Amino acid sequence: MHDSSQYLPVGSRRWECCDCFNLCNSFESEFKIDFSGNNIISFSRKGFYDLLFNPHNTAVTYCRFISAFISMALAILPHALQFNPFSFKFKFPPKRRAILARNSSARETSFNSHLSSKEKNPFPGKLEADVVVIGSGIGGLCCAGLLARYQQDVLVLESHDLPGGAAHSFEIKGYKFDSGPSLFSGFQSRALYSCRCDWRLAVNDEHVAAMISNMRVLDALGESVPSATYDSWMVYVPEGEFLSRIGPTEFLKDLEKYASLDAVREWRKLLDAVLPMSAAAMALPPLSIRGDWGVISTAAARYAPSLLKSFIQMGPQGALGATKLLRPFSEIIDSLELKDPFVRNWVDLLCFLLAGVKSNGTLSAEMVYMFAEWYKPGCTLEYPLHGSGAVVDALVRGMQKFGGRLSLGTHVQNVVVENGRAIGVKLRSGQFVRAKKAVVSNASMWDTLNLLPEEVIPKSYRDRIKRTHQCESFMHLHLGFEAEGIPEDLGIHHIVVNDWNRGVDADQNVVLISVPSVLSQDLAPPGKHILHAYTPGTEPFGLWEGLDRRSSEYKRLKAERSEVLWRAVERALGPGFSREKCEVKLVGTPLTHQRFLRRNRGTYGPAIQAGKDNFPGHSTPILQLYCCGDSTFPGIGVPAVAASGAIVANSLVSVSQHSQLLDAIGI
Numbered sequence: 001m002h003d004s005s006q007y008l009p010v011g012s013r014r015w016e017c018c019d020c021f022n023l024c025n026s027f028e029s030e031f032k033i034d035f036s037g038n039n040i041i042s043f044s045r046k047g048f049y050d051l052l053f054n055p056h057n058t059a060v061t062y063c064r065f066i067s068a069f070i071s072m073a074l075a076i077l078p079h080a081l082q083f084n085p086f087s088f089k090f091k092f093p094p095k096r097r098a099i100l101a102r103n104s105s106a107r108e109t110s111f112n113s114h115l116s117s118k119e120k121n122p123f124p125g126k127l128e129a130d131v132v133v134i135g136s137g138i139g140g141l142c143c144a145g146l147l148a149r150y151q152q153d154v155l156v157l158e159s160h161d162l163p164g165g166a167a168h169s170f171e172i173k174g175y176k177f178d179s180g181p182s183l184f185s186g187f188q189s190r191a192l193y194s195c196r197c198d199w200r201l202a203v204n205d206e207h208v209a210a211m212i213s214n215m216r217v218l219d220a221l222g223e224s225v226p227s228a229t230y231d232s233w234m235v236y237v238p239e240g241e242f243l244s245r246i247g248p249t250e251f252l253k254d255l256e257k258y259a260s261l262d263a264v265r266e267w268r269k270l271l272d273a274v275l276p277m278s279a280a281a282m283a284l285p286p287l288s289i290r291g292d293w294g295v296i297s298t299a300a301a302r303y304a305p306s307l308l309k310s311f312i313q314m315g316p317q318g319a320l321g322a323t324k325l326l327r328p329f330s331e332i333i334d335s336l337e338l339k340d341p342f343v344r345n346w347v348d349l350l351c352f353l354l355a356g357v358k359s360n361g362t363l364s365a366e367m368v369y370m371f372a373e374w375y376k377p378g379c380t381l382e383y384p385l386h387g388s389g390a391v392v393d394a395l396v397r398g399m400q401k402f403g404g405r406l407s408l409g410t411h412v413q414n415v416v417v418e419n420g421r422a423i424g425v426k427l428r429s430g431q432f433v434r435a436k437k438a439v440v441s442n443a444s445m446w447d448t449l450n451l452l453p454e455e456v457i458p459k460s461y462r463d464r465i466k467r468t469h470q471c472e473s474f475m476h477l478h479l480g481f482e483a484e485g486i487p488e489d490l491g492i493h494h495i496v497v498n499d500w501n502r503g504v505d506a507d508q509n510v511v512l513i514s515v516p517s518v519l520s521q522d523l524a525p526p527g528k529h530i531l532h533a534y535t536p537g538t539e540p541f542g543l544w545e546g547l548d549r550r551s552s553e554y555k556r557l558k559a560e561r562s563e564v565l566w567r568a569v570e571r572a573l574g575p576g577f578s579r580e581k582c583e584v585k586l587v588g589t590p591l592t593h594q595r596f597l598r599r600n601r602g603t604y605g606p607a608i609q610a611g612k613d614n615f616p617g618h619s620t621p622i623l624q625l626y627c628c629g630d631s632t633f634p635g636i637g638v639p640a641v642a643a644s645g646a647i648v649a650n651s652l653v654s655v656s657q658h659s660q661l662l663d664a665i666g667i
Contacts, residue, residue: 128434129155137165140442142645148404169389175480221398233493259342278372279310361609422625445631446600473602476588485576511568537604
């Protein structure tokens with residue numbers, strides 16, 4: 001095992017597509033790559049440039065695509081973990097073999113299938129670990145679970161009395177509510193498990209599309225999550241109300257009825273352009289990525305044959321389009337000259353739900369993947385039986401199975417730094433927990449900054465965080481009510497857009513509603529339903545800042561700002577629903593979000609726009625202090641934060657250990 005002191009910081013500039021070719025200048029004039037483990041591709045530097053830049057060369061498009069892919073595979077972590085590229089030797093084994101056992105011999109800690117109890121666990125054992133993880137969000141649990149699988153002594157410290165962070169579930173009067181994610185896919189389609197999943201559909205309180213990154217971690221931990229499937233959600237827009245079904249043709253019928261024939265033609269044009277690019281967006285398993293040059297072995301070389309096959313199948317047009325994956329999706333929309341207002345509004349809506357920004361700020365790779373996942377033949381959406389907390393429970397079980405520890409109700413006061421190195425954390429109780437190898441913060445960038453002693457923080461690091469714009473916060477409405485009078489065919493998901501002209505990112509304009517008890521009846525008492533409605537990261541924190549939660553002003557504003565949620569719920573549930581008959585009524589505000597999820601200003605996360613800035617990597621200026629979660633690459637959302645946790649875990653172990661894990665789970 002190497003320790004993180006062997007690493008050197010990565011340069012902070014963004015890699016452009018040509019950077020992989022500049023890499024050639026650091027080699028001898030004869031450049032060799034072993035893609036398969038058996039064959040060596042060899043060419044001269046001059047020949048390489050001729051191949052790329054000769055305008056008459058028919059292979060130029062493919063080379064540009066390879067450039068984009070290598071940019072994604074090797075340089076998507078512009079501020080990644082600190083490392084020394086010369087601290088190990090690259091090894092490309094001629095064949096893969098399963099090395100790691102699928103199960104650990106460590107004693108499994110008992111854990112209830114649902115962590116709904118509010119009892120605080122006692123601090124579990126010794127006050128030290130190889131790696132201390134601050135926070136039990138999805139990113140932190142994925143990181144900890146993999147580290148435990150890598151046979152590291154890992155301890156997760158969670159301030160709340162329930163694990164899961166913004167994805168935790170809670171119970172009131174027999175109603176089991178999701179605090180956040182409720183739209184999933186990828187639980188049952190094992191063929192999809194290795195697909196890339198970089199987009200963002202809410203970890204905080206927005207829907208989540210594609211749990212593939214997370215599911216691969218669960219697979220590594222020997223866990224699974226049973227789920228129910230469905231293929232539609234209700235849409236309420238100014239043009240009308242319709243049941244929107246996923247798949248390649250169903251939405252065309254909606255467009256013909258509620259938009260125009262031009263909209264149908266433009267949507268077909270968009271699908272024809274985007275779907276061929278999906279092979280590139282789905283080429284790399286997130287679990288193969290690490291934050292150092294070892295990614296050449298674990299990702300680029302390992303999956304080169306399948307990548308080569310995929311871009312050949314795309315054809316020149318698809319390969320050329322794939323070079324735009326790291327650009328804003330609006331550039332693809334504009335290049336196709338899509339003009340229909342409904343199509344552009346719908347794309348902006350999807351982008352906003354995925355990334356918290358409209359199409360001019362969303363990575364094309366995120367949208368390309370989403371289109372491939374939602375508009376392919378035979379696709380389905382899934383909801384985990386027993387609620388989103390079942391995903392958290394599975395991650396905790398898997399971590400504990402391999403000897404990892406979780407301490408609930410354990411608040412970290414600050415990170416302890418000695419000689420520029422994070423050596424552990426101080427708890428609110430006054431106890432010191434030593435971290436022998438690393439401290440990993442699963443808190444937001446702003447909350448992590450507040451955990452550090454002022455004197456150890458470089459000004460440039462502090463300034464970068466403070467100038468990073470934040471997404472806004474949420475209004476929440478959790479309800480428990482009688483099913484009598486509610487339509488029997490009620491769907492699980494509903495989306496309400498009040499006014500396209502205001503923009504999908506305007507406050508009080510878009511409401512999302514989830515009624516998961518229609519698929520998992522155990523979430524509510526017999527004959528009853530649960531419901532979660534919310535504004536998706538559009539509620540201004542400034543309206544609430546400084547208010548006393550016990551004051552009449554706060555209560556008045558709470559009633560006023562939640563009215564848009566109540567109206568949307570009444571529209572979705574019909575005349576049989578009554579506010580007065582609800583047995584549970586919980587209204588959450590940005591202050592609620594800030595308090596219970598420990599989110600700075602209740603934010604959804606960093607408002608980072610594609611083409612203008614990048615999500616930070618996982619290292620910090622403090623040696624042995626790393627970050628994962630929605631303030632780091634790849635971004636916000638269950639798939640993204642799961643991938644971030646995996647990247648940190650992979651980077652804290654050797655390349656050989658990482659490769660052995662990939663062999664063991666068969667990717």
